[in-house]
Amino acid sequence: MAGGRQISENKKGLPRRWRFMHGAYFYSVPPGQECMWDGKKTFHLGRGLPEAFRKWAARMEQPGKIHTVSDLLERYLLEVIPKKAPKTQIENARHVRSLMAAFGSAHLYEIRPRDIYRYVDARSAKTAARREIEVLSHAFTKAIEWGLIDNHPFKGQIRLEGETPRDRYVEDWEVIEALSLSAPQKRGRRQGPAGLYQAEAPDRPFTWGYASPAAGCEFPGRWHSGAVS
Structure with missing residues (x-):
């Protein structure tokens, strides 16, 4: 039972293009990059998360421009x-x-x-x-x-x-x-306005959105319920 829970936990929070299948971690190779991954479309990273991260890091190049x-x-x-x-x-x-x-x-x-x-x-x-x-x-x-x-x-x-x-x-x-x-x-920190911004809709997920530009306005995060607002 404990082992099943561990597998369930390991599935969460994986980087993009990672998959957890048959008790192991795999990387879905982007089209055209197979030569960097032994010619494979799906690359076996390992059964354990630490091993998978090490193998992935060894294969990946440094990320390019970072904006987001x-x-x-x-x-x-x-x-x-x-x-x-x-x-x-x-x-x-x-x-x-x-x-x-x-x-x-x-x-x-x-x-x-x-x-x-x-x-x-x-x-x-x-x-x-x-x-x-x-x-x-x-x-x-x-x-x-x-x-x-x-x-x-x-x-x-x-x-x-x-x-x-x-x-x-x-x-x-x-x-x-x-x-x-x-x-x-x-x-x-002593002056931090705890709770200054109350949730507009506490039961709705917070996702980043953009408000309409106006004089002096910034582009704050916003709650989205799934419908386009």
């Missing part, structure tokens, strides 16, 4: 997650899938603190939402390290209520994330 959150998270999946503990890899991959569904089409420079509040407000699973935001925050920290952006869009500017201590050791990347906060950012 989806582009950033793809690189994060490729370069950062494989270095984490096996259990953390599975959890982070699942978090990335949720983040891609919500923010994937947003440009890196479009994310604002209010978007983070609205995303968490819209989620019924608050603990999972906070874990997802931790992953997104670390991805943006890596984006600065990789020279993709100059400033973190929300670190030190938000304060999510309801956080409880976790019953585990803090990982190295989380320590680095905390230490990288500048003094002004740390002070700003």
Whole structure:
């Protein structure tokens, strides 16, 4: 029974073109790239997620231009997650899938603190939402390290209520994330307007959308129920 649950968990949060079949991970090779994957259309990556990530990373070239959150998270999946503990890899991959569904089409420079509040407000699973935001925050920290952006869009500017201590050791990347906060950012955390942006429709999923341009308007995230608005 436990093994079945593990397989079910491993299916979640996979990168694009990955498949989980017959107890193993496979990559569906894009047309014209078969020569990079031993001439195969479906490439066997391995039975375990850590092995699959290592083999995939060894075969993939560095991503090209990164413009969107989806582009950033793809690189994060490729370069950062494989270095984490096996259990953390599975959890982070699942978090990335949720983040891609919500923010994937947003440009890196479009994310604002209010978007983070609205995303968490819209989620019924608050603990999972906070874990997802931790992953997104670390991805943006890596984006600065990789020279993709100059400033973190929300670190030190938000304060999510309801956080409880976790019953585990803090990982190295989380320590680095905390230490990288500048003094002004740390002070700003005390002033974070928790709950400033209330969910317009808490039971509807948060996905990135574009508002009609107007003077002084930005392009915030928006809730979509499936119908085009």
